[in-house]
Amino acid sequence: MISADILYLSAAELGKRIQSKTLSPVELAKAYLDRSEKLGPKLNAYARLTPEIALEQAAAAEKEIGRGHYRGPLHGIPYAAKDLLATRGVATTWGAKPYENQMLDYDATVVENLRRAGAVLLGKAAMIELAGGMNYRFASASLEGATKNPWNTSCWTCGSSSGSGAIVAAGLAAFAIGTETWGSIICPSAYCGVSGLRPTFGRVSRYGAMALSYSMDKIGPMARSAEDCAQVFAVIAGHDIKDLSTLPLDKAAFTYSPSAELSAKPLRVGWLSNAWKQVDARAEKAMQAAERAVRKMFPGTRNAALPEGPFEAAGGVIIGVEGAAAFRDLIRSGKLAQLSDPLGQINGYVNEQIDAADYVRALQVRGILQQKMEALFDGLDVLVAASQPLGANAIDANLETDLAFPDPLGAIGNLCGLPALSVPCGFTDQNLPVGLQFVARAGNDLAVVRAARAFQQRTDWHRKHPKLA
């Protein structure tokens, strides 16, 4: 019998036990499946479990490792994939009614890379319908209904990688794969108290992933620690001839070894003063403590500011237009009405009306912004700010009105394809997790991993877990 304590170990720690043959991949997969069957439905965390695949892959891993063929740190490690990643033989619903029976007869490159690394697919994680591509007003905008936050089930996990966040936080898998166009990895990671990496645009192949915004979609890991994120990222990153938007071989690949950090130059860190207008009073104490910790562990930390401009508008227009193009058939056929969210049912029609000239203007603004961010990163390696200015919101909140705060860092980070890593950094007065994000220049994913790891070596927030019955 494997205890919950084991299921909450990091993938790195599980991997060591698996490699030393003190932990059976089959027993581990069974234990996660049992827990997922018991707790998953209470949280609306999974779109579906894939026990047959999981047990087959786990048995294969056990056999190989038994023969002395250890593939690496993810060999035998169970994970969940967001339900917008194609998986052969399993429905891929994109979280949306019009696609509830969609069968894609191939594996997404990310899923295939994880399979080659020996990881074990436990199931498909619930998500916001179409990853929020048609916008949404309520957390319930999903085929599975609102995903409940394991820390407090009357609160939301954030989206659109809502199931991925809940699964990792509830100890239902060792890690999960999420995607982000704007906020969908960073926010659920923060709300759920897990570590989440949004990689540089183009480092992870999107072949087999639902497209929402061709120039902004990214795929990344959500896990128990920054180190785990790095290990998963090392497996899923790389050029892919099936996805021409991936960076060239030498720019896309990511290799990671914790020991390599020992010889690395100290990071130049900037604490962002204008990432959020205001941090919620209930999260303020945790954020202040996190800032003190960051300034102590990176003594040269200086204040930094994001450039100002219509960057949220640019991001909104680009996502709106690209989303309307990606789901044009849905809009024109009227099947948009099948979405569950009242905003999602109609907003595509509005986005379809945005002028081409405005779209190009947004892309021009993005080009200028990229130059400005390049200049900012000439003097800094990492920018730091709260991942979100508050803890998880009520599950029935109206997101359009109750959470209408500016998010310039989310806009800039995603417009420019910058890597970011969110780690837990404390709790609100209501015992909800608060996250801290590290953001770096495009391509410098290693810097956010290093900074987040340094933070986690000196804090233990990432080792806290919700109590679940």
Added chain:
Amino acid sequence: MKANSKGISRREFATRAALGAVAVASPLPPAAIDALSAPASQQPPANAPKLAAQSEAEADGRYQAILARYGDRFSDAQKADLRRLCFVLQPQLDGLRAWPVANSDAPALYLKPLVEREKKGNAAPNLKSAPQPAKPEASAGPAGGEKR
């Protein structure tokens, strides 16, 4: 609404122009003809951002274009929401258009940031064509909690 010298308001002009464009592009379904003949609401939607007259006209034109094409799909409540959303979008577009962009500022259509950096080596980025506006335009982006 103040009428212009031709006897129609600016909003109505924009609305008619939008509808004209739609009418040329596609034959109108009966519901769209109903929408065309229905008197346009003159008041901005409740909870909509305050817009200049020209922007209001553009937002309304966008709404009318949606009705012309898809009008028979929506309930009255959805129509009201659609019109509000058209107004909510407008400040984003106005903010984008107001920001100084030079003719030579190429759109970053395809993100290849690392490749670009390699091309220019370690030279400082050319910011000549990226002037800061005297006062940045306020932008009304999507709700902070609405992640995608």
